[in-house]
Amino acid sequence: MANSELKLAWRNIWRNKRRTLITVASIYFGVILSTLMTSMQNGTYSKMIDNVVSFYSGYVQIHHPDYWETKSIDDLFVPTDSLMEIVSGNKDVDMIIPRMESFALMSYGNNTKGGMLIGVDPPKENELTRLGHWVSKGKYLEPDDDGILMAVNLAKALNVQIGDTIALISQGYHGYSASGLFPLKGILEFPFPAMNNFGTYITLNKAREFFSALEMVTSLVLTVDDYDDVYPVKHHLEGSLGDNYSVMTWDEMDPVTKQMIEGDKGQGIIMKGILYILIGFGVFSTVIMMIAERRKELGVMVAVGMNKLKLAKVLFYETMLIGMVGVIAGFAMSVPLVWGLVNSPIPLTGEVAEVYEQFGMEPAIYFGNDPMVFWGQLLIVFAITLLVSIYPLSKILRLQVTKALRS
């Protein structure tokens, strides 16, 4: 009986081909639109996250428990063998990049400026942040380099040229005074205007010497293989490292980006909500008409002995089938579409492109193909159909056969 109910439902939905096609088309376009929107959001978010992560923070960082609050040169830690073993033992951790960073005064001639001094492992740092890529003049640091890289605005303010020697003064570890001379090796021009004002880079070893903090770091920056591994990695490390270290994820370190994404997601939900409410009403009115115009027929079916629940099942299938046809058609179109857009993002031009560049993003609309991009639509349409099919169900259960027959 089950498949004959399905057969009946299938034939019923095509009785008014035009109306069903219009309803199916509304679901079809809704699914495509909503899929593209979700895909675009996902693509943009992961690009934004990638940016934050690859420009600076990595996905996860390990610090001294007080460091994030104090940012003090006294809150350092030694990446001991046992610590490194635990971290590299987590199979989801990809790279471990050490840094030593603090504030320093930089002088050249009569000019003095404050800025961030960051000690890095040049090849590793380059792998994460592509630091070498932003060298606009001079050269990137060698692993045992004595030189310094400086952000372009800072270099301009100090009026230094490649090869000039810059004097740095700061406070070292546990009250030591820190001072040193560094020849300017390269000038950095970042796509973020803010970053062009204060960043300077020397090798990690030079920084340790400078701050009198041998073997120490301010942070270990970790990358993970997959974005989904971020929280599991954090939890694993927190569990095994205990209270002696703090483990922070990119969004804890950069709540602004996180909030931007959340806010945008919220807007997206509202827009998709409106879209699907419109579609839902379309399906609903079709279902209302489908029942109203065959009241007598439904009455006959119950009169000759068809159980109301069985009949309700037929009507439920009808609503469901309209939804399914729309979703499947929408899928068939949006899967290749999204796939194509993921592989070739839509390039942006003009002012919009400039805004993107200011935020350090390549000027293009990115798309994501996370499975939820597609499954989400299926679930939503399924939920709408379920909701709409309450109507025929209640109509059937309240159907009065004799009245229906007289109509």
Next chain:
Amino acid sequence: MNVIEVKNLSKIYNDSEVKVHAVQGIDLAIQEGEFTAIVGPSGCGKTTFLNMLGGLDQPTEGSIRVGETMVNDLKSSELIDFRLHNIGFVFQAYNLIPVLTAKENVEFIMQLQGKSKEERDKRAISLLTEVGLGDRVDARPSRLSGGQQQRVAVARALASKPKFVLADEPTANLDSTSTETLLDIMERLNREENITFIFSTHDARVVNKARRVIQLEDGKIIKDERKA
């Protein structure tokens, strides 16, 4: 043997302001194999009476026994099952399922009864052949004339092997030739297979075919005569 026994049956409609006494204290017994017409002018209570006989409507008063079953004691969910296994229905017009072919319409009832595919197939074809539509089994109702549709409806009514067939004005929408054909088929089924038919009509030509004529007026039986 009596297939149906009706005692003191009444129906009062009181959903509107004025109460309508559609059926008033009918007593009646129908025997197996009878070919009965319920006649009377429009509004005399034919449909109301047949609906109660068929378990489609609840009487206000009185009782209906079909075989061993007191129909008026059944709950509405039991009534659906009762109708499926005991009564064949033919309605005035457009009572086939439009998306099913003639054969599928006939099979529909047997499918509800849970009959096997082979049995359904065989019986549907033999019933459609009996009503003279052996060559139209795969036609949808919209491809059949009104008379042919009513013949399919008769085949469907018989498919469940019911105790009797109720037909409420089955010829009201038919031209005289189709009316004649349909009545001839019903009569032959009655004669050759002893099928009990109860049909309502206000068409004199149809009345002439009946072997028992029950006349209603204002919800009461005013005449009940059997022809030889």
